[in-house]
Amino acid sequence: MDIAGTYDRAAPRWGKQVARLGYGTAYEDFLSGHTIPDGPVLDVGTGDGIFARSWIAQNGSTDFTLLDPSAAMLEHARNQFARSGLCPRLVNSSLEGFDPDNGFCAILAAHVFEHFADPWTALSILARGLRPSGKLFLVISKPHWCNWLIWIRFRHRWFAPEQIVHMALDAGLTHQMTHDFKCGPPSRTSLGYIFTKP
Numbered sequence: 001m002d003i004a005g006t007y008d009r010a011a012p013r014w015g016k017q018v019a020r021l022g023y024g025t026a027y028e029d030f031l032s033g034h035t036i037p038d039g040p041v042l043d044v045g046t047g048d049g050i051f052a053r054s055w056i057a058q059n060g061s062t063d064f065t066l067l068d069p070s071a072a073m074l075e076h077a078r079n080q081f082a083r084s085g086l087c088p089r090l091v092n093s094s095l096e097g098f099d100p101d102n103g104f105c106a107i108l109a110a111h112v113f114e115h116f117a118d119p120w121t122a123l124s125i126l127a128r129g130l131r132p133s134g135k136l137f138l139v140i141s142k143p144h145w146c147n148w149l150i151w152i153r154f155r156h157r158w159f160a161p162e163q164i165v166h167m168a169l170d171a172g173l174t175h176q177m178t179h180d181f182k183c184g185p186p187s188r189t190s191l192g193y194i195f196t197k198p
Contacts, residue, residue: 021078022056022184027054027110030179030192031137035060042067042129043100046094049077051086053171055108064088067098100129110139113159120167123138127171129198136173138193140164161191168195 035058043052046066056062066088068074074090081088109127116122126136140159165175179192
């Protein structure tokens, strides 16, 4: 499946759909009290930037690099940031084509892990991209019948929480918390995770 092309086509309607389904509110609730106020932050598979904007809404650093293989999604993210007077660095690339090189205080990735061909390698790349004491914030699809409906369009995967924790520990990260979303579609489709690099 051409994932970049799929999201290019979804881009014009993406922001309204995810907002209507409550993901922005859910992301803010997850990030509340956990953001880092300063330093460089990477948002992997940023889409229209909703997870990054939720981070900023919770007083997180605005020093963002937005990474996405979909040029159309990146353009929507750029426009959303510009409305707040912010100018993030935009990188039109897959994670595998990008070298984070220990440069980030925090890395965010919401609903992108499900699309990696090799999730073990992807998690190792994310871990490598963090500075010591840096934090990784993931939102990942969990086993639930609702995800079959999403799979029809996006051909994503889902993971049990113990799988994610095991992969993160194997990548050298420390598990800080797993977050249950409280209501709406996010409560049925997703879990949030925070990991720290020692």
